[in-house]
Amino acid sequence: MAFVKVKDEYKRYRMGETIVAANDGITFEIEEGEFAVIVGPSGAGKTTVLNILGGMDSPDEGIVEIDGTDIANFSEKKLTGYRREAIGFVFQSYNLVPNLTAKENVELAAEISPNALDAATVLRDVGLGERMDNFPAQLSGGEQQRVAIARALAKQPKLLLCDEPTGALDYETGKQVLKLLKKTCDQYGTTVIVITHNQAITPMADRTIEINNAKVRQITVNENPKSVTEIEW
Amino acid sequence: MKKKALWKDIVKEIGQSKARFLSIFSIILLGVAFYAGITATSPDMVDTADHYYKDQQLMDIKVQSTMGLTEDDLDILADLEDAAVETRYTQDVVLAQSSLVTKLMSIPLNEKNPLNQPYLVSGRLPEHSGEITLDSKNDYQEAYKIGDTIEIETSEEEEGTSNLKKTSFKVVGFTASPEYIETISRGNTTVGNGTLDGFAFIPETDFDMDVYTEADLRFSNVTQQTAYSPEYEKAIEAKTDKIEKALEKRPEERKKDIQDEIQKEIDKGKEEIASAKKALEDGEQELADAKEELDNGWAAYQENKAQMDQKIADAQATLDQKRQELKEAETTLANKKADLKQAQAELDEKKAQFEQKKEEGKAQLNNSKNYLEQAQAAIIYPKDQVAQETQQSLSSTAEQIDPELAGVLTGYFAGKVPASAAKQALDGFEASLAELPEEQKESAQVFLQSAREAVQSPGEQIAADQQQTLIQQGKQIDKSLGDAFAGYFAGEVPPVNMAAALDQTAAGLSSGEGQLSEAEAQLKAGQQQIDDGRAQIKKAENQLAAGKEQIATGQQELDEQKASGEAELAKAKAKLEDGQADYEAGLEEFKEKQAEGEEKIADGEADIAEAEKQLKDVPLPEYFVLDRTDNPGYAEYNDNAERIAAISKIFPIFFFLIAALVSLTTMTRMVDEQRTQMGTLKALGYSNWDIAKKFVVYSMLASLLGASIGLAIGFYLFPTVIFNAYGAMYHLPEVRISYPIPAILISYLVAFLCTGVAAFAAVRVSLKSNAATLMRPKAPKIGKRIFLERLTPIWERMSFTQKVTARNLFRYKQRMLMTISGVAGCTALILTGLGLSDSIEDVASLQYGKLHQYQAIVALDDSASENSEEKYQQLIEETTEVSDALMVDQENDTVNQKGVNQQEVNLFIPQDPERINQFILLNDRETGKQFKLDDTGAIITEKLAKLYDLKEGDTLEITNNDQENFTVKVNNIAENYLGHDVYLSPTYYEKVTNEKPDYTMQLLKYSESEEWEKTFGTALTDQKSVAGVSFVSTFSDSFQSTLDSLDIVTIILVVSAALLAFVVLYNLTNINVSERVRELSTIKVLGFYDNEVTMYIYRENLLLTFMGIIVGLLLGFILHGFVLQTVEIDQMMFSPIISISSYIYAAILTTIFSTIVMIAMHIKLKHINMLEALKTID
Structure with missing residues (x-):
């Protein structure tokens, strides 16, 4: 049974007079421990998929099963609980709390998570052992993103959702972040879903879901994903 | 260039950021409303009162005297410049049904616009005698309705009712009065329980007083000034001085007038007594005369009566006698009648017998008559039997033959010779014949034949039986008759004899008949006699009847006479009795009147004695020139207005400061948010001013709008609310709303400064940067280690969230300060408010609970007689409820010193200084150490010391009523809150003033209910020597209500x-949230529950609120002290202590407001769109 199962999922927004479907019958599955990439151009509806998967939004129709639980009809509160326990987020713009040190940012998440990892350990794991006590403003973009990843991982999420994690990073740093994500996937067995418009990343994914114009265009399962170092863009 | 787009942008901006616009708008509105409102309140209060006073023509000055005012006084007053003088009678009375102690005041009926015009609440003003309008106080409105009739209590020995022509009035309305703006207090009185309950107006004409109670003055040039204004007060002071000067000589004059008048009265009284005595004597004389007259009348009456009685008795006697006689006559008559009756009876018997005899006799007679007739018929006369010629021839022949025979024949023929004799003679002749010639013998034989034929015997002629019957019957009648008859028949008896016998028998018969007739006649005569007797009796009876009638008439007449006489007598008697009754009534009346008169005379004499005594000690009348401050509530009202004014000078500053801070923060935030746009505009080539304009216009629009509405609300709301709150205490017309220009200008100016300037300041910094920098997002504030982290032990002990909170707090220092000051300001205001209430409330309880431990002050009448004073003391002693009493001398003096307002001080000289502390606690406010009043110096009260900066050992100069100064040494300074007191021992008083204290007041202690107090008050005021009673409870209550x-x-x-607090907290939190929306979204995404998210940010707020409260309490304490000083009036000291509960309340209230904001924030946070917030900023 698939770990993530999205079936006939619709999400519509009202834009003035017209109703625009952001997700128009999205159906896909992702197995546990997979490194999945959802790819598509801007405005294709991939962020909506991520929001719904991450429990930040609910679909209008359809089934969204995570680890056997359909969250499509979860209440606001249940969704919050779901986010708290099952989801780790990595944003393009890191979204670290500027007033907290790297470690505190991680702790912020760890504090509320029932089976959280030690913040320092996680930070060390993401290679920031030395910069733990630095404030985000004192860190580079990559470092900040790593803190963000550490914050997400500290909760030991079932699902790690990354929204354009490399979008704000330079090539090298981006690669390092991707490497870290891949490593996390491998090392912790966390199911990672990366959302990107960058087709170049797809080869490293176990599964690629192409979304265009609110619909799933293609799902590719890659039996032999390339390592991060192999890919270029 | 119109820059239409730019303006459009501004308008749109407002639409988009309603919350921000509103927060500036509302903080400015609040600040301005508060400032403008509270600033306008005090002037509005004064203005309202001033208009009321002007409309109702409240007097400026009132002149009264202890002996009323006369025309002379009025003349003096009328001569004053600009003065309108009106007079008034007043009289304090007790209303019968409700026992309300009421001041009756006269109202002129014809005056259209009198001074001190009552303010009609309902009904109408009195228009006719006997009408009354009552105080509109609740007690009156509850006790009476329009149309009710009010009785004035007359039972008590109040002189008051004699000052009124009527004691019964019809209620026609309820009024307030500009003289009594206070709703409760109406002042004191000497009537009832000593406290006036209210006032009432009755027509002037219903008063009956010789002197006016008061003169009210109004000065046309002073009235222009606003009441309470310094100008007004100064002018009044000047006028008061003038009046006092003008009246300076009046007491002496008046005294003399009164003395003269008393003398006049005495003279008049004496005269009156004399005339009364005279009148009594006259009355007595008159009565005596009347009595005499009456007695005479009685005597005459008695005499008349006796006379009449006698007359009647006589008449009656006569009548009675006559009656007796009549009775006798009646008896006689009756006897006679009886005799007559017997006689009649006898007669009747005789008559009967006679009748019988008569019948028998008559029958016999008739028989006899028949017999006689037969008998007579049987008698035959020969002359009748033989023809006459025969006889003659015979006789003539006989004569020739023989004369003798002729004699016998003629005798025969005549019946005188019986036939036998004749025959014999013839026989004889015949015989002879032969002898004779015979020529003669033939003639003598023819003659003898004829003679023989002619002479025959009767027996031959009458039938034998008839002869027999006749003989028989004759024999029956008379034997002789029978014999005669037998003889007759036999012819032996001549007829004549026979006829004679018959005639004799007839005669016997006739005599029998005569006898009968005679018997009958006798009977008849007897009858006649009886008839006569009867007639006589009848006559006598008639006479008797007449006599009776006469007697009856006589009796009737007598009766009538008697009746009429008696009636007349009765009339006379009735008249006399009436006279007697009149006399007796007169006597009674006279006796009564005499008693009365004598009593009156005695009274009059006593009065005269009294008056003479009075004359000797006519007190010098005192004249009082009182201004409006004497009206209850007048001054306090201004004090209240001034308090509000004081508050209005401090508090709005807070509001404005906070408003400025809020606006600045808000605008700064706005500028921050609009950075990119500003950069874009700048890049497009807009000038700095154009760019700044948006913010300036935006904020100004919000603030000017806020200010305008704030002004509108504030000017209306605050004066109305505050005034209405005072409405419970003061009876005034609706508040007059004013719109003072300075307040408006200041409001707009402050609004402008708070926002426009703040906006410009905020935007200026940003505009210094170039377009490119601006277009880039502002680098998030760099996280910094905070000082606290250096204190490792503490920091490490803090939980993660605490650390986060702590760091956040210090990260946003500006906001932290803002929040703290906002909350602090709020707390300070609350605490000041509550603290003010504490301080003020304490004053009453401290002053009348802790310090003044007596319950009543009795003012004694200086001029009262010793007797009445003793009576009073006796009453106090007998009233067991009164546990303690202390005589004191109280004087109202003043302290004048440059630089400080003149202060009125109460001089207290207790008769027994050792015991003063049992009545008035003299202690140190802070240490509680009790002071002893000794002969070395005075104890003065705290506020006085404070005002004149006196310390123990200093001296104080006091000016007494006679403008004499004396100096006292300050020994101690005692706790006191109300008024200024200076306590002196009698010895010390004498030492400093060279006068002996005059103990005219008594302090009383008891612990009884107010009910008892009322009764006791009545008992006290009934005492002649009591001039007034004041209860601590009363002024404690009224003070408390103030x-x-x-x-x-x-x-x-x-x-x-x-x-x-709400606006500040909300605004700041709002900014906080919007500034940190990204952070909040992040933690939301991280799975923070709503509560946790709220707490994440609110923990800071709570801490800030807490800190704000701490600061606020401190600030409040300071502010409270400051406000107290401002609010406090010279005569009062507030307790500077704020109770713990107020601190707690202030904290709790602030926390509550903060919590409300938190709840609002929580809702807002819940709806934060985390997706939107987390959108990548490109």
């Missing part, structure tokens, strides 16, 4: 503070 009204200020402060 102070209570300040509660509204507290409420206004608290409510304003709450609103302020």
Whole structure:
């Protein structure tokens, strides 16, 4: 049974007079421990998929099963609980709390998570052992993103959702972040879903879901994903 | 260039950021409303009162005298410049049904616009005699309705009712009065229980007084000034001085007038007594005369009566006698009647017998007569039997033959010779014949034949049986008759004899008949006699009847006479009796009148004695020139207005400061948010001013709008609310709303400064940067280690969230300060409000609970007689409820010193200084050490010491009523809150003033209910020597209620503070949230529950609120002290202590407001769109 199962999922927004479907019958599955990439151009509806998967939004129709639980009809509160326990987020713009040190940012998440990892350990794991006590403003973009990843991982999420994690990073740093994500996937067995418009990343994914114009265009399962170092863009 | 787009942008901006616009708008509105409102309140209050006074023509000055005012006084007053003088009678009375002690005041019926015009609440003013309008106080409106009739209590020995022509009035309306703006207090009186309950107006004409009670003055040039204004007060002071000067000589004059008048009265009284005595004597004389007259009348009456009685008795006697006689006559008559009756009876018997005899006799007679007739018929006369010629021839022949025979024949023929004799003679002749010639013998034989034929015997002629019957019957009648008849028939008896016998028998018969007739005649005569007797009796009877009638008439007449006489007598008697009754009534009346008169005379004499005594000690009348401050509530009202004014000078600053801070923060935030746009505009080539214009215009629009509405609300709301709160204490017309220009200008100016300038300041910094920098997002504030982290032990012990909170707090220092000051300001306001209430409330309880431990002050009448004073003392001694009493001398003096307002001080000289502390606690406020009043110096009260900066050992100069100064040494300074007191021992008083104290006041202690107090008060005021009674409970209550009204200020402060706190907290939190929306979204995404998210940010707020409260309490304490100083009046010292509960309340209230904001924030946070917030910024 698939770990993530999205079936006939619709999400519509009202834009003035017209109703625009952001997700128009999205159906896909992702197995546990997979490194999945959802790819598509801007405005294709991939962020909506991520929001719904991450429990930040609910679909209008359809089934969204995570680890056997359909969250499509979860209440606001249940969704919050779901986010708290099952989801780790990595944003393009890191979204670290500027007033907290790297470690505190991680702790912020760890504090509320029932089976959280030690913040320092996680930070060390993401290679920031030395910069733990630095404030985000004192860190580079990559470092900040790593803190963000550490914050997400500290909760030991079932699902790690990354929204354009490399979008704000330079090539090298981006690669390092991707490497870290891949490593996390491998090392912790966390199911990672990366959302990107960058087709170049797809080869490293176990599964690629192409979304265009609110619909799933293609799902590719890659039996032999390339390592991060192999890919270029 | 119109830059239409730019303006459009501004308008749109407002639409988009309603919350921000509103927060500036509302903080400015709040600040301005509070400032403008509270600033306008005091002038509005004064203005309202001033208009009321002007409309109702409240007097400026009132002149009274202890002996009333006369025309002379009025003349003096009328001569004053610009003065309108009106007079008035007043009289304090007790209303019968409700026992309300009421001041009756006269109201002129014809005056259209009198001074001190009552303010009609309902009904109408009195228009006719006997009508009354009552105080509109609740007690009156509850006790009476329009149309009710009020009785004035007359039972008590109140002189008051004699000053009125009527004691019964019809209620026609309820009024307030500009003289009594206070709703409760009406002042003191000597009537009832000593406290006036209210006033009432009755027509002037219903008063019956010789002198006016008061003269009210109004000065046309002073009235222009606003009441309470310094100009007014100064002018009045000047006028008062003038009047006092003008009246300076009046007491002496008046005294003399009164003395003269008393003398006149005495003279008049004496005269009256004399005339009364005279009148009594006259009356007595008159009565005596009447009595005499009456007695005469009685005597005459008795005499008349006796006379009449005698007359009647006589007449009656006569009548009775006559009656007796009549009776006798009646008896006689009756006897006669009886005799007559017997005679009649006898007669009747005789008659009967006679009748019988008569019948018998008559029958016999008739028989006899028949017999006689037969008998007579049987008698035959020969002359009748023999023809006459025969006879003659015979006789003549006989004669020739024989003369003798002729004699016998003629005798025969004559019946005288019986036939036998004749025959014999013839026989004889015949015989002879032969002898004879015979020529003669034939003739003598023819003759003898004829003679023989002619002489025959009767027996031959009459039938034998008839002869027999006749003989028989004759024999029956008379034997002789029978014999005669037998003889007759036999012819032996001549007819003549026979006829004679018959005649004799007939005669016997006739005599029998005569006898009968005679018997009958005798009977008849007897009858006649009886008839006569009867007639006589009848006559006698008639006479008797007549006599009776006469007697009856006589009796009737007598009776009538008697009746009429008696009636006349009765009339006379009735008249006399009436006279007697009149006399007796007169006597009674006279006796009564005499008693009365004598009593009156005695009274009059006593009065005269009294008056003579009075004359000797006519007190010098005192003249009082009182201004409006004497009206209850007049001055306090201004004090209240001034308190509000004081508050209005401090509190709005807070509001404005906070408003400025809020605006600045808000605008700064706005500028921050609009950075990119500003950069874009700049890049497009707009000038800095154009760019700044948006913010300036935006904020100005919000603030000017806020200010305008704030002004509108404030000017109306605050004066109305505060005034209405005082409405419970003061009876005034609706508040007059004013719109003072300075307040408006200041409001707009402050609004402009708070926002426009703040906006410009905020935008200026940003505009210094170039377009490119601006277009880039502002680098998030760099996280920094905070000082606290250096204190490792503490920091490490803090939980993660605490650390986060701590770091956040210090990260946003500006906001932290803002929040703290906002909350602090709020708390301070609340605390000040509550603290004010505490301080003020304490005053009453401290002054009348802790310090003044007596319950009543009795003012004694200086001029009262010793007797009445003793009576009073006896009453106090007998009233067991009164546990203690102390005589004191109280004087109202003044202290004048440059630089400080003149202060009125009460000089207290207790008769027994050792015991003063049992009545008035003299202690140190802070240490509680009790002071002893000794002969080395005075104890003065705290506020006085404070005003003149006196310390123990200093000296104080006091000016007494006679403008004489004396100096006292300050030994101690005692706790006191109300008024200024200076306590001196009698010895010390004498030492400093060279006068002996005059103990005219008595302090009384008891612990009884107010009910008892009322009764006791009545008992006290009934005492002649009591001039007045004041109960501590009464002025404690009224003072308390004055102070209570300040509660509204507290409420206004608290409510304003709450609103302020709300706006500040909300605004700041709002900014906080919007500034940190990204962070909040992040943690939301991380799975923070709503509560946790709220707490994440609110923990800071709580801490800030807490800190704000701490600062606020401190600030409040300072502010409270400051406000107290401002609010306090010279005559009062507030307790500077704020109770713990107020601190707690202030904290709790602030926390509550903060919590409300938190709840609002929580809702807002819940709806934060985390997706939107987390969108990548490109």
